[in-house]
Amino acid sequence: MKIKYLKGSIKIMTALLCLCFVFILIEWNRPTVTKEVVNQIDHFSIYLWEENQVEEYKSKILAELSQMTRRSDLQKGFYALGFLEALDGNFEESTQYYLKALSIGEDSSSTICINLYKELAYNALALNDEVSAKYYFELAEKNVSKFYMTKLKSSLYRRFSQGIVDFSSNPQSSIPLLEFVIDKNVNEYDYLEAHRLLTNVYLLSGYYEKSIMYLLDAYRVSVWNDYKIIQEEVSIKLGQAYFLNGDYEQAISILESLFPRNKKDDFISYIPQLVESYRVVQGYDKAIEFLNDYVSQLSVESSEWLDFWYTWIRASLAINEGKVAEANDLIQHLDKVYTSNEEFQETTLYLWKEKVELDYLVQTGIRNQEIADRYDQLYKEIVDSEIYVTAKVNLLEQVVKQSIEINNYELGYQYLNERLCNFKSTDIKNDSFNISEFYEMTLDQIKQNQIMMKLIVSIIGTLLVGGVGVLIFIIFKKQSRIKALSNEIKAKQDVDTLTNTLTKEALYDCLEVHMGQDDLLNFMVINIDDFKRYNEVYGYLTGDKVLQKLAQLIKTTFPEAYVARHAGHHFIVVSPNNRSACLLKLEYLLEKMYDENIENTSNLVDGRVMISAGLSTGKVLTKLQVDQHINDATYKLELSKKRGSNKVTV
Structure with a gap:
């Protein structure tokens, strides 16, 4: 009998060991790299990857795809590859991977299919295919609305808005979608990204105070959550927004807090604004002193690149300060640096070079039609470029200002008219000061004060006559307060204090x-x-x-x-x-x-x-x-x- 039980036990143990071995094989062959990438996408940390990481993971996922057998794994593999291709700017290749992933899936309302629709809509915007973008967006929106997926809906609206702001000619159409994301606030990344995108929209449209409001809110959230990288990015944009709004002291205060930094892009993104703020607030000499001190501590691979930007900022300062002779020497040196480097001529650096040269010519008194035409052409090229939003807005502002200086009012009118047209169907509060409205408000205030005086006299008389009524009213209010407290205590009893759910x-x-x-x-x-x-x-x-x-x-x-x-x-x-x-x-x-x-x-x-x-x-x-x-x-x-x-x- 014992031998019989022993044999039975051995058979059971053998079967269990075989099952464990099969399970280990299955787990061993699971696509771990694909899963890691999808997880990074879900948690938004993939946006912080470097280019070499993207290429490395693409090759790893391609290797895993050849070993995959399960439909769900294949679908996730193609989804991850599509996302990585989009990060590299290869939107056509990305779209092909997304469509392969969709062809594998069975349930069009699953989370991954909704994410695929979302990314296909973004790619379509990048490829200037608005019909397909609308089609995929509506498919995704239909599914998230049907199943009340608020988090996915916020993510969809944020991603589609990102495509609108990055690639569409009418970024203002993203405002209602982004305001929904901010209102729901289901995760910090979508919330902060919605603020960033709204900031770009309002900066491009000249609503600098509104952009500052959103940036301050984003800065608060990034500090609370200890997002160091986002905190720096928000600080840069906040300082730039203060600069564009003419608040140079605040711009200095914000941008100074970023030091010490040693990043190449700082020269494009905010150093010109910081140095110009120093010139306006503390004088030309202080601005030059700061610039020289900053450059002495900066280490970059390309000395020519550093030479270009240092000379450009010096030339701009000299022109704004009216130092024509100094500006002339600097511009001649700038031209030598630019023409001696073939790589520079394939970038957008010519926009800054052309702008400072035109400003110098205006400063020397040359204000003819040729200069006006060159400003017009420069304006169009800046609008069509893909440079930083704040750098673009700053350049456009300066080009328009200089055009008006030489009586080229047509360009100034075009610039303002484009801003107004962008918001003709958008409900945005106008923060500008209106003297006639202020006058009417003042008259209304005087009338209200007169009415208030009469009311006070009436109240005093009523209090003298109706003291008993007031006492009754006070008792009634006390009873209402007791009842409210009782309801509050009952409400607290209905909620589990640990999880904030119902009992x-x-x-x-x-x-x-x-x-x-x-x-x-x-x-x-x-x-x-x-x-x-x-x-x-x-x-x-x-x-x-x-x-x-x-x-x-x-x-x-x-x-x-x-x-x-x-x-x-x-x-x-x-x-x-x-x-x-x-x-x-x-x-x-x-x-x-x-x-x-x-x-x-x-x-x-x-x-x-x-x-x-x-x-x-x-x-x-x-x-x-x-x-x-x-x-x-x-x-x-x-x-x-x-x-x-x-x-x-x-």
């Missing part, structure tokens, strides 16, 4: 409106796998943080639903959405929790915290039926756990 009792109260109705409700019970063991290993305080994170993800994924905490580590979610939408969202939730990559050594397979869920659908006529649906969903949750981690049972 189970409060959930029953919320569901009373659905009892006796024909509403089909979806009851989902979600649980962290092996959470008791997790608390024993990592401690209850760490466990509480995991619960808070899961609660946050649930509320973000199911914004339309009632969410309640139950029995410590269970969450009950009740949604009026259709069953398929809830199932799709549950799968999305499981994926997002998995991607959080919270360490859990108790999970010997994946080594991270994962969740499982059960789903029950039906009508509720009584509180008893609510309990039945919760019990049914709990039973299906247990079936999910028996099938393994990260599962849903319906």
Whole structure:
């Protein structure tokens, strides 16, 4: 008998070992690089990659694609390749990869398909194909709206707006989409990027105060979240916006805070504005002193490049200060540096060179039609160029200003008219000062003061006559306050303080409106796998943080639903959405929790915290039926756990 049991045990152990071996082989062959890239895309850190990283990962994913067999892996592989090609500016190749990924997928409403539509819309804008851009955008919007995916919708609006601002002739059309992203504020990256894009739109349109307002908000968020790189970028743009708005002292204060920096692009992005601000506020000599000190500490690979920009800034300062002879020497040297380097002639540096030469000619008194025509041509070339937004706005402002100086009012009119036309259908508050409105407001204020005096006299008389009435009113207000406090205490009792979700009792109260109705409700019970063991290993305080994170993800994924905490580590979610939408969202939730990559050594397979869920659908006529649906969903949750981690049972 013992031998029989021993043989049976050996067979079972052998079968288990074989299963483990097969599982290890499957896991070994999973596309880890592709998964890493998709994860980087989801968490937006891919935008910080260097060019060599992009090329390296492209070759790695291509190698993985040849080994892939699962449709979902292939789809993600082509999606990741398409995204990397777009980062390199290869939008046609990127589009081909995205279309391959779509042809593999089966569910057009899945998260990855929505992301593919989003990226295809962006690529179409980059390729100047507005019809396709609209088509793919509407496909993505239709799916995210149907399933109430607020986070995906914000991401879609932010990405499409980025394409509009970067490639469209009417960047102002992105304003409603970006304001939606800021209003929802579902993740910090979309929120900050929406601020950046809105800033560019308002800078291009001359609304400098509005751009400053958005930049200050973005700066606050970047400081709170300790985003050092974004904080620097926002600071640069904020200083530039203050400069364009004529607030030179604020520009100096902001831009000075960036030092010490040693980056080549600083010469293009903000050093000219900072030096000019010094000239305006502290004088020409101080500006030259700062510039020389800055250049002495700068180390760049190309001495010719440094020579060009140093000379250009010196020449601009001399022209603005009226030092014609000095400016002439500097411009002659600038021309030598530019013509001696063939690479310079293939860049946009000619825009700055042409601008400073024209300014010098105007300063010397040459103001003929040829100069006006050259300014017109320079204006068009700046508008069509792809230089930094603030550098573009600054150059355009200066070109228009100089054109007006030589009586070329037509260009000035064109510049202002383009700004007005851009916003003719956009509701934007005008921040400019209107003297007639101010006069009318003053008259109204005088009338209101007179009315106020009469009112005060009437009130004093009323108080003397009606003291008793006032006392009654005070008592009534006290009673209202007591009632309000009572309601506030009750509200606090209805909310779980740790996760900011409903208590189970409060959930029953919320569901009373659905009892006796024909509403089909979806009851989902979600649980962290092996959470008791997790608390024993990592401690209850760490466990509480995991619960808070899961609660946050649930509320973000199911914004339309009632969410309640139950029995410590269970969450009950009740949604009026259709069953398929809830199932799709549950799968999305499981994926997002998995991607959080919270360490859990108790999970010997994946080594991270994962969740499982059960789903029950039906009508509720009584509180008893609510309990039945919760019990049914709990039973299906247990079936999910028996099938393994990260599962849903319906």
